[in-house]
Amino acid sequence: MTPLYGxxxxxxxxxxxxxxxxSPLPERGVLTQAVIDACADAGFDPADVDxxxxxxxxxxxxxRLMSDLxxxxxxxxxxxxxxxxxGIAGAFGLAAAAIIxxxxxxxxxxxxxxxxxxxxxxxAVMAHHLNDHMLAAGIVAPAQVCAIRANRMYEHHxxxxxxxxxxxxxxxxxxxxNPDAVAYGRELDLDAMRNSRWIAEPFRLFDCSRExxxxxxxxxxxxxxxxxxxxxxxxxxxxxxxxxxxxxxxxENDDEALYPTAGFRPIARRLYADTGLSPADIDVVQLYExxxxxxxxxxxxHGFCTYENVAEVIRFDNLIAPxxxxxxxxxxxxxxxxxxxxxxxxxxxxxxLRGESANPVPDAKIGLLAGGPGAPTVSSAIFGNxxx
Amino acid sequence: xxLIDGADAPYWNGLADGALMLxxxxxxxTWLWPASDRxxxxxxxxxxxxxxxxxxxxxSWTRTWHRFGFTEALDLPFVSIVATVDDCDIRxxxxxxxxxxxxxxxxEAISGRIGSTRVENRDIPxxxxxxxx
Ligand SMILES: [Zn+2]
Numbered sequence: 001m002t003p004l005y006g007x008x009x010x011x012x013x014x015x016x017x018x019x020x021x022x023s024p025l026p027e028r029g030v031l032t033q034a035v036i037d038a039c040a041d042a043g044f045d046p047a048d049v050d051x052x053x054x055x056x057x058x059x060x061x062x063x064r065l066m067s068d069l070x071x072x073x074x075x076x077x078x079x080x081x082x083x084x085x086x087g088i089a090g091a092f093g094l095a096a097a098a099i100i101x102x103x104x105x106x107x108x109x110x111x112x113x114x115x116x117x118x119x120x121x122x123x124a125v126m127a128h129h130l131n132d133h134m135l136a137a138g139i140v141a142p143a144q145v146c147a148i149r150a151n152r153m154y155e156h157h158x159x160x161x162x163x164x165x166x167x168x169x170x171x172x173x174x175x176x177x178n179p180d181a182v183a184y185g186r187e188l189d190l191d192a193m194r195n196s197r198w199i200a201e202p203f204r205l206f207d208c209s210r211e212x213x214x215x216x217x218x219x220x221x222x223x224x225x226x227x228x229x230x231x232x233x234x235x236x237x238x239x240x241x242x243x244x245x246x247x248x249x250x251x252e253n254d255d256e257a258l259y260p261t262a263g264f265r266p267i268a269r270r271l272y273a274d275t276g277l278s279p280a281d282i283d284v285v286q287l288y289e290x291x292x293x294x295x296x297x298x299x300x301x302h303g304f305c306t307y308e309n310v311a312e313v314i315r316f317d318n319l320i321a322p323x324x325x326x327x328x329x330x331x332x333x334x335x336x337x338x339x340x341x342x343x344x345x346x347x348x349x350x351x352x353l354r355g356e357s358a359n360p361v362p363d364a365k366i367g368l369l370a371g372g373p374g375a376p377t378v379s380s381a382i383f384g385n386x387x388x
Numbered sequence: 389x390x391l392i393d394g395a396d397a398p399y400w401n402g403l404a405d406g407a408l409m410l411x412x413x414x415x416x417x418t419w420l421w422p423a424s425d426r427x428x429x430x431x432x433x434x435x436x437x438x439x440x441x442x443x444x445x446x447x448s449w450t451r452t453w454h455r456f457g458f459t460e461a462l463d464l465p466f467v468s469i470v471a472t473v474d475d476c477d478i479r480x481x482x483x484x485x486x487x488x489x490x491x492x493x494x495x496e497a498i499s500g501r502i503g504s505t506r507v508e509n510r511d512i513p514x515x516x517x518x519x520x521x
Contacts, residue, residue: 123457130458132400136505136514137468137481140458147450148470156448156494198453198465201491251422252447252470252479259448 002238002274006387008096009226009233010218012042015347017180017214017338020115027117027215031060032068034215035108042219043230044106049219051076051104053095055087056341056372057128058111059118076104080241080379083128084142085288085342085372086263090379092346092369093239095220105221111343112215121211121341133251142290143208146374147200148252150293153260154202157307161202163314164292167299167328168193168206168335170319171289175332178358182212183336207292209334216343218350223387234353234383237366238275240267241379249376262294262373264301267380272303275382279303282382283364284321284352285328286345289335294373299328302370302380321359330359342372353385396423398437403502403513409437410478421478442500442515444471447479449492461506465489471498471517482515492519 014037016030023030039046047070052062062077076098080087088111095107113121125142139145153159169190175183196205226233244266246255258265272278279302289295296314299305304326305313313326321327331337331348338344349369351357365386371379395411402409411420415432426433447470455464467486470479482500484492500515 132512133396133481135458135507136512137483138452138459138462138466138505139468139481141454141456143454144450144452144456144468148448148468151450152448152494198451200454201451249422252481253421 001276003100004093004096004239005237005275006235006384007223008099008220009223009235010350010383011221011226011229011231011233012038012040012044012219013217013347013350014038014041015214015216015343017212017340017344019182020211020213023114023116023213027112027114028060028064028068030114030213031110031112031215031217032065034112034217035065035069035110038108038217038219041231044219046070047072049106049108050074051095051098051107053078053080053091053098053107053109054111055080055082055091056085056111057083057124060110060112076107080377082375082377083125084375085290086375086378087241087371088288088342088346088379089239089369089371089381090241092218092220092236092381093241093379096236096239099220099222105225107220109218109220110215111341113211113340114213115211129249141200143203144200146291146294147203149260149297149374150202150291153293153297157260159296159307160311163296163310164207165193166314166316166319167289167295168292169316171329171333171335173316173320174330174359175336178332178337180358181332181337183332202293203291209290209339212338212340214338214340216340216347218346232354232385234350234385235387237277237382237384237387238271239379239381240270240274241377242266243377247376260297262297262301263375263378264298264370264373264380267378268302271380271382277366277382281366282368284330284361284367285326285370286330286349286352286367287328287333287370288342288345288372289329289333290372290374298370298373302368321357321361327361330357330361345369349383353383394423395425399423400513402437402439403515406502408440408442408473408500408515410440410473410476411435411437412476419477440473440476444473444498444500444517446484446492446494446496446498447472448494449484451486451489458507467492469517471500471515480515482517485516485518
C-alpha cells in the first residue's frame with residue numbers, strides 16, 4: 001500500500017464561483033475568501049496554514065497571500081507542472097507529500113481564475129503550449145487539439161459519437177438539480193444541444209466547457225488531525241500524476257494506440273495498484289470534462305469501459321444519481337456546475353463523500369477524481385470517507 | 389518564437405527553401421519528432437536531416453468554425469489535419485484544402501505544397517495538403 005493511503009485528508013472546502021467577467025473582487029481577493037471559507041468549514045485558524053499547492057499555471061504565488069491570511073510561516077509552496085487541468089488531482093498528492101514528509105502540516109490546495117485579472121483560461125492554456133507548428137495549422141485552442149483526438153477515437157476506434165451526448169446530458173441533469181451550479185433550475189434542451197453551433201468538428205458548443213470566474217480551496221491535514229476538526233475527514237487514498245513513454249507534448253506524435261486516449265492509462269494502473277482498489281470499488285466519479293469526447297476517453301482509460309462496450313456503460317441512466325451504477329459528475333461537472341479550471345469537480349468529490357451533494361449517491365464511500373484529460377501530464381486521485 | 393531558433397530550425401529553413409526536411413538519428417535510424425538534439429532510443433547526438441516527399445495520409449482532422457484568436461487570416465471553416473508523412477514515422481500538423489467540405493477520411497492519401505499562414509505580423513511556412521485526385 002502506498003504511504004499516501006489514508007494518511008492525509010481534506011478537512012475543509014471553500015469555493016466562490018461567478019459568471020465569467022462578474023467577479024466582485026480581483027483574483028487574489030476571491031482566492032483569499034475561498035481559503036478563509038475552507039478554513040472556517042474545518043474550524044481551523046487560517047493563520048496556521050503553512051503550505052500551498054496549485055496547478056495549471058495559477059498566477060497567485062502563495063507568498064503573496066500571507067498578509068491577507070495572517071500566515072505565521074510559509075513552509076511549502078509548490079505547483080504541479082502543466083498548463084491545462086491535468087495537474088488538478090496531482091495537487092492533492094503534492095500536498096499529501098508535504099504533510100507526510102513533515103515539510104508542512106496544513107496545506108491549501110487551490111485554483112483561482114478571474115478573467116479581469118488573468119485573462120481567458122483557454123488563451124492561458126494555449127500560451128503554455130503554442131508553437132509555430134500549431135499556429136501554421138490554425139490549431140490555437142484546446143477545443144481544436146481535443147477535437148482532432150476525438151475524431152480519431154470516433155472514426156478509427158469505433159466509439160459512437162452518441163456516447164458523448166449521454167455524458168453531457170448526465171452533467172446537465174445533475175447541474176439542473178444543484179443550487180450551486182450554473183445550470184441550476186434549467187433542463188437541458190436536447191434540440192438546442194444537438195443543433196448548437198459548431199466550434200471545431202466533432203465538437204458543437206455543448207461539447208465544450210465554458211469558463212467561470214472564481215476560486216476553490218481545500219484544507220489538507222494529516223488524517224489524525226482531520227479527525228479532530230469540524231467536518232468528517234475525506235481521506236486521500238491514492239494519487240498518481242505523470243505521463244508514460246509515447247504520450248506527452250509530442251506534436252501529435254504520440255504512440256498510435258495512446259493517441260485517442262486521455263492519457264490516463266498509466267495513471268489508472270498506478271492508482272489501482274497503489275490502493276488495492278479497482279473500478280468496481282468506485283462508488284462515484286467526478287470527471288474533469290473539458291470536452292465531451294475527452295470525458296468519454298477518461299472513463300475508458302480509468303477502466304470503467306472499453307472501446308467495445310462503451311455504449312453499454314456510458315448511458316444517461318447509468319450515469320445519474322441516485323440510481324445509476326456509475327454516477328458521474330453529480331454536481332454538474334465542468335459543463336453544468338461551472339468551470340474554474342476543474343476545481344468544482346474536486347469540490348463535488350469531497351461533498352459527495354460527506355453526504356453534502358445536491359445529488360447524493362446512496363452510501364457512497366469511495367470516489368474517483370479524474371483530472372484534466374488529454375493534457376501532456378495528467379493525474380487522478382481516489383478519496384474515501386473510510387479507509388478500507 | 390523565432391523560426392530559426394530551436395532544434396527544428398532545419399525544418400523551417402527547409403520549408404522556406406521549398407523542401408520538407410525531417411530529422412533522423414544517424415546511429416539507429418529512429419525518426420525524431422518533435423525534433424530533438426539527442427536520440428532517446430540509442431543516446432546518439434548525431435542527427436541527420438533528410439528530405440521527404442510531401443506525400444502522406446490523413447491521421448486525423450478537425451474542421452474549425454469558431455473564430456479563435458490567431459486564426460484571423462484563415463477563412464472559416466478551415467480544416468486542420470495531422471498527416472502521416474510517407475516513408476518515415478513522423479506526423480505533421482498542417483492544413484487541408486477543403487473546397488467542397490467533404491469530411492476527410494482517416495488513411496486517405498494526400499499531397500502537400502508549401503504555402504504560408506499569416507499569424508499577427510508573420511508568415512509561417514505551412515504545408516497545405518490536398519486529397520489525391
Ligand atoms: Zn538513435
